[in-house]
Amino acid sequence: NLSSRLGQLVKTMRGHSRLTEDNIKDALREVRMALLEADVALPVVKDFVANVKEKAMGQEVLGSLTPGQAFIGVVNDSLTDLMGKQNDALNLAAVPPAIILMAGLQGAGKTTTIGKLARLLKTEQKKKVLVVSADVYRPAAIEQLRLLAEQVEVEFYNSNSWEDPVQIALDAKEYAKKHFFDVLMVDTAGRLAIDEVLMEG
Ligand SMILES: Nc1nc2c(ncn2[C@@H]2O[C@H](COP(=O)(O)OP(=O)(O)OP(=O)(O)O)[C@@H](O)[C@H]2O)c(=O)[nH]1
Ligand SMILES: [Mg+2]
The missing domain is CATH 1.20.120.140 (SRP54, nucleotide-binding domain)
Structure with missing residues (x-):
């Protein structure tokens, strides 16, 4: 390094x-x-x-x-x-659910960070957090997030590897709205799979 x-x-x-x-x-x-x-x-x-x-x-x-x-x-x-010299707090001032889309290089720690953030938001800020995985590419990526969600005790929105990542994100957003979640965290596959549509959704 x-x-x-x-x-x-x-x-x-x-x-x-x-x-x-x-x-x-x-x-x-x-x-x-x-x-x-x-x-x-x-x-x-x-x-x-x-x-x-x-x-x-x-x-x-x-x-x-x-x-x-x-x-x-x-x-x-x-x-x-x-x-940046200072840490800014997460800006969650959106019409709920505030959406956090985790993007980054393969293996950078996206999924793990979602677990940490979800826990932090839940315990410190008393937010109702929903997590979903739009990583349909790496085997067991969805299962990884499911286990993590279980550990940090936040709700997990189920997705399947044959689904379209954009649709997964949109479906989860609908669900989050309907059930009054404060925050939706969307896990994504490594950078190659990130496309504009998903970012906009
Ligand atoms: N030392 C250390 N390892 C970490 C940290 N965050 C994640 N890891 C490890 O890095 C590896 C990859 O972490 P993930 O969270 O799965 O990374 P990812 O970006 O979701 O990976 P992909 O979904 O495959 O793109 C795992 O073995 C983690 O345990 C960290 O803050 N410190
Ligand atoms: Mg991941």
Whole structure:
């Protein structure tokens, strides 16, 4: 991952009192490769690397820091800028049900996060939560969510792998409306299966 790769590299960045285009070149390349390998979109990577470069260049290496540590500091700040400095609360101010559609790369932790969020919303915010799986692609994905829902004690809307993901989401929304759920959480398959219609539904 990014930190271990950078960790290796910065050990070799020595003996400079400021960061220059020359001494951060390899480190920048490493950042770029690490992000690309993590499947970050190319335009985002380019922007990010350019941003790090701009911030780093000419920066003095202060006190007991090594150039590598100074560089890491810049990467760290830039990452924080990119991801946001603060956590915002979930905005559930919609005509119920508020719908949370979980999208992301395969194996990123979507289903697990639904379980955690559902539990949080139920216990801390006293919300009535319904979960549904529109992941009709991966075997046992629906069963995984069913078990999770059971564990965190929220209601599970049943779906079947031969159904259309969009229709599943729409059906669950109807059910949630009819039964006065505050929140509907829709699990989806990895990014390949995400299509616009589902996002709009
Ligand atoms: N260490 C750690 N592992 C996690 C976390 N969240 C999920 N996992 C694990 O990562 C693996 C994938 O998690 P899922 O929640 O099934 O991921 P997903 O995005 O739903 O995967 P797909 O539905 O296959 O796209 C599982 O083995 C989880 O136990 C987390 O926060 N920390
Ligand atoms: Mg999943």
